[in-house]
Amino acid sequence: MKIVVLKFGGTSVGSIGRIKKAVKIITRHVKSKKKVIVVSSAMSGVTNDLISKTKKISNNFSPAEYDTIVSSGEQISCALISGNLNHIGIKSRSWLSWQVPIFTQGSHKKSRITNIFKSRILNYIKSGGVPIITGFQGVNSENRLTTLERGGSDSSAIMIAKYFKAEKCIIYTDVEGVYTTDPNLTKKAKKIKKISYEEMLEMSSLGAKVMQPASIQDARLNKINIDVKSSFVNRSGTLITQRKNISKDKIITGISFTKNDTKISLLGVIDKPGVAASIFEPLSKNFINVDMVVQNISSDGKETDLTFTIKNDDLIKTERLLKNNKKIKFKNILIKKNVSKLSIIGVGMITTPGVTYRMFKALAKNKINIQVISTSEIKISVLINKKLIKKAINSLHKEFNLDK
Numbered sequence: 001m002k003i004v005v006l007k008f009g010g011t012s013v014g015s016i017g018r019i020k021k022a023v024k025i026i027t028r029h030v031k032s033k034k035k036v037i038v039v040s041s042a043m044s045g046v047t048n049d050l051i052s053k054t055k056k057i058s059n060n061f062s063p064a065e066y067d068t069i070v071s072s073g074e075q076i077s078c079a080l081i082s083g084n085l086n087h088i089g090i091k092s093r094s095w096l097s098w099q100v101p102i103f104t105q106g107s108h109k110k111s112r113i114t115n116i117f118k119s120r121i122l123n124y125i126k127s128g129g130v131p132i133i134t135g136f137q138g139v140n141s142e143n144r145l146t147t148l149e150r151g152g153s154d155s156s157a158i159m160i161a162k163y164f165k166a167e168k169c170i171i172y173t174d175v176e177g178v179y180t181t182d183p184n185l186t187k188k189a190k191k192i193k194k195i196s197y198e199e200m201l202e203m204s205s206l207g208a209k210v211m212q213p214a215s216i217q218d219a220r221l222n223k224i225n226i227d228v229k230s231s232f233v234n235r236s237g238t239l240i241t242q243r244k245n246i247s248k249d250k251i252i253t254g255i256s257f258t259k260n261d262t263k264i265s266l267l268g269v270i271d272k273p274g275v276a277a278s279i280f281e282p283l284s285k286n287f288i289n290v291d292m293v294v295q296n297i298s299s300d301g302k303e304t305d306l307t308f309t310i311k312n313d314d315l316i317k318t319e320r321l322l323k324n325n326k327k328i329k330f331k332n333i334l335i336k337k338n339v340s341k342l343s344i345i346g347v348g349m350i351t352t353p354g355v356t357y358r359m360f361k362a363l364a365k366n367k368i369n370i371q372v373i374s375t376s377e378i379k380i381s382v383l384i385n386k387k388l389i390k391k392a393i394n395s396l397h398k399e400f401n402l403d404k
């Protein structure tokens with residue numbers, strides 16, 4: 001049986017009109033004699049709205065109840081899609097994760113799919129039906145609903161493609177594929193025909209929202225090819241696949257950036273073994289994600305400065321934890337909101353010397369000050385003023401020939 005998995009993102013099912021358009025795409029696949037499994041996200045805005053409701057009830061809302069309410073958006077969109085398919089004479093029904101069931105492990109809000117029970121869905125497909133499965137949600141061993149982190153319906157689609165041995169997994173979204181950088185930021189962004197899992201993983205982890213990072217890990221481990229396409233226009237999109245399937249002519253594949261970061265510098269920290277651990281322990285216990293970290297070498301061996309970045313949303317909590325931390329002493333704390341991490345990504349940089357220099361030179365030419373630097377094998381990240389992001393991206397896009 002040849003199965004295709006079609007996943008629709010929030011904007012692609014964001015209104016009744018868009019749902020009808022998604023149903024037209026589904027119908028096209030059904031008519032091509034393929035067996036179709038649909039995975040849908042919630043209508044755009046719904047998940048955000050549900051999250052803001054939990055915040056109004058409590059700033060310490062139970063994670064299990066969070067998953068129960070926040071996963072409900074997908075129930076609505078899936079029922080609307082199958083309702084419209086029924087309306088035009090195609091047999092279809094919605095499947096909530098517990099009805100499949102889709103099993104997950106891990107803590108609430110960030111669970112991962114560990115098993116999918118196939119027989120009910122397969123019987124339904126064999127009976128001629130088109131199952132519309134809720135993305136983003138699962139059920140755990142205590143029979144409670146779970147969610148897969150923001151953007152998690154991408155993971156649902158990829159894991160469903162894995163378990164059902166689908167020949168294709170198509171992610172329908174609101175852009176025509178994966179671009180060299182966010183096409184909603186600059187018109188210079190170019191659609192990428194093929195991208196490796198490794199590069200896509202870096203691009204999405206470093207801010208490209210088009211695919212959820214965890215979903216790319218799932219795809220890479222299970223060698224699932226992913227087609228990212230627009231649900232608005234029928235054009236070829238981007239194939240996310242193994243590195244060996246791609247011939248490369250560019251050093252850099254793409255540029256990602258984050259928004260809403262804050263830089264914190266602790267000045268005059270007493271420099272002794274274990275000091276960094278003492279600073280970060282309470283932050284980690286409070287689930288504050290610390291990103292770029294730099295410690296300056298102290299000239300006298302007694303004091304040092306330590307700089308790191310966090311998300312803007314965590315600032316108040318972080319400041320309180322640092323100031324109340326009896327295990328550390330520092331002279332001053334400097335806080336800079338609205339910084340962005342800008343990253344260039346590409347496997348080509350492994351074998352090409354001078355990429356770092358070219359990046360820094362291009363930024364310097366545009367008078368863009370670099371505040372923090374971090375690198376790995378296939379990416380270079382710099383922290384800059386958020387206001388300069390567009391200018392910086394345009395200059396790097398040009399420097400690394402991504403405009404062509």
Ligand code: ADP
Pocket residue numbers: 008009010011012041151172173174175177178179180181182183184207208209210211254
């Ligand atoms: P969906 O609701 O379909 O899951 P998302 O909003 O999660 O869609 O992801 C699509 C968005 O990702 C686009 O609208 C675009 O603004 C953003 N994006 C960021 N970086 C990139 C990139 N490099 N290529 C394509 N889209 C990107």
Ligand code: ASP
Pocket residue numbers: 009010041042047048073135136149150151152153154
């Ligand atoms: N609806 C969920 C979210 O907004 C899942 C998804 O969009 O993939 O995060």
Ligand code: MG
Pocket residue numbers: 009151154209210211212
């Ligand atoms: Mg998404």
